[in-house]
Amino acid sequence: MPFSLAIVVPAYNEAQVIDSFHSRLGAVLDAIDATAHIVYVDDGSQDETWARLCALADRDPRVEAMRLSRNFGKEAALTAGLDHVDADAVVVIDADLQDPPEVIPALIERWREGNDVVYATRGERDGETRTKKFTSAAFYRVMERVSDTPLPRDTGDFRLLSRRAVEALRELRERQRFMKGLFAWIGYRQAAVTYHRDARYAGSTKWNYWRLTNLAVEGITSFSTAPLRIATWLGVSAAGLAFLYGLWVLLKVLIWGDPVRGYPTLMVVILFLGGAQLLALGVIGEYVGRTYSESKRRPLYYVESRRGGRPPFT
Known part of the structure; x- marks a missing residue:
């Protein structure tokens, strides 16, 4: 036909x-x-x-x-x-x-x-x-x-x-x-x-x-929306690790006194938390940018x- x-x-x-x-x-x-x-x-x-x-x-x-x-x-x-x-x-x-x-x-x-x-x-x-x-x-x-x-x-x-x-x-x-x-x-x-x-x-x-x-x-x-979910869990994981590390530092002070902590450890923590935050912001930015583009119609x-x-x- x-x-x-x-x-x-x-x-x-x-x-x-x-x-x-x-x-x-x-x-x-x-x-x-x-x-x-x-x-x-x-x-x-x-x-x-x-x-x-x-x-x-x-x-x-x-x-x-x-x-x-x-x-x-x-x-x-x-x-x-x-x-x-x-x-x-x-x-x-x-x-x-x-x-x-x-x-x-x-x-x-x-x-x-x-x-x-x-x-x-x-x-x-x-x-x-x-x-x-x-x-x-x-x-x-x-x-x-x-x-x-x-x-x-x-x-x-x-x-x-x-x-x-x-x-x-x-x-x-x-x-x-x-x-x-x-x-x-x-x-x-x-x-x-x-x-x-x-x-x-x-x-x-x-x-x-x-x-x-x-x-x-x-x-x-x-x-x-999986990237947003991943960013959320990455932030939760980073916060959890930072909390555990802070708890470990506190226990060390209470048990062994207050020794001088090393510069490398401090930099590792700062870079890890900063990187996790920037990654999460980048993912959020991708979605915000798409929302902005759609809003212009x-x-x-x-x-x-x-x-x-x-x-x-x-």
């Missing part, structure tokens, strides 16, 4: 790969009995990405290109695409060809079984270092333990969403966005499709370890221009 299918593709400095990606995506969509609509979201690229997207929109009636007014980040670009589409099923996929478009039919098959969210779980992962694989696996396992909304392991943004799942996501307008967590938070029936993740086709990754670390902090603080993104495709979703 024919249905409408939208593909949301965020892109940032992907000029080297965008034509190859579209060629493979187009071949997949040609074999699917669906009315397809492809929305490319240029997240303020600084290379020729926008020019190439405009060229695709001019020659392929299925393509619509959106350019954001600046680089708002991938999470905002995904949100812009999801806000714009109107289809029975929506697939979110990156343009770097690490997530092969050929997996889309398998996602559709699971969706037809009644699932609202079908996420693509990475089996083998080419082109990634052992450090990257280890830190990625560690992050998902930490999230399983500290979050009330566990994330599926080894799963990125590549997935299919039903119409009602997309409508649910549109209601979540928080500024500090961690899309993997939001995809899981909405609930509904979810299923997995395992696939082989390829190495990047061309260009270089935009996700260095600094940005990945920031994303991990974003995910943990957005979907868990700024728009998530601005669209500078569009090319091709259908009128925007209203």
Whole structure:
């Protein structure tokens, strides 16, 4: 039975790969009995990405290109695409060809079984270092333990969403966005499709370890209060140890007199208590900063221009 299918593709400095990606995506969509609509979201690229997207929109009636007014980040670009589409099923996929478009039919098959969210779980992962694989696996396992909304392991943004799942996501307008967590938070029936993740086709990754670390902090603080709880227990532990040490000093004075205590011991105590306090304040600051950002209620993104495709979703 024919249905409408939208593909949301965020892109940032992907000029080297965008034509190859579209060629493979187009071949997949040609074999699917669906009315397809492809929305490319240029997240303020600084290379020729926008020019190439405009060229695709001019020659392929299925393509619509959106350019954001600046680089708002991938999470905002995904949100812009999801806000714009109107289809029975929506697939979110990156343009770097690490997530092969050929997996889309398998996602559709699971969706037809009644699932609202079908996420693509990475089996083998080419082109990634052992450090990257280890830190990625560690992050998902930490999230399983500290979050009330566990994330599926080894799963990125590549997935299919039903119409009602997309409508649910549109209601979540928080500024500090961690899309993997939001995809899981909405609930509904979810299923997995395992696939082989390829190495990047061309260009270089935009996700260095600094940005990945920031994303991990974003995910943990957005979907868990565990860091605050840890800071509380760290403060209690530090206070308890300080009390026990003070009691020991008092007993020493009462039993053996008042010998001169050493400088190293004093410095250890000061540094321990000071470090514990600064750590707790830093964790609290992360949450206060997020509260401040949410209170300003700024728009998530601005669209500078569009090319091709259908009128925007209203």
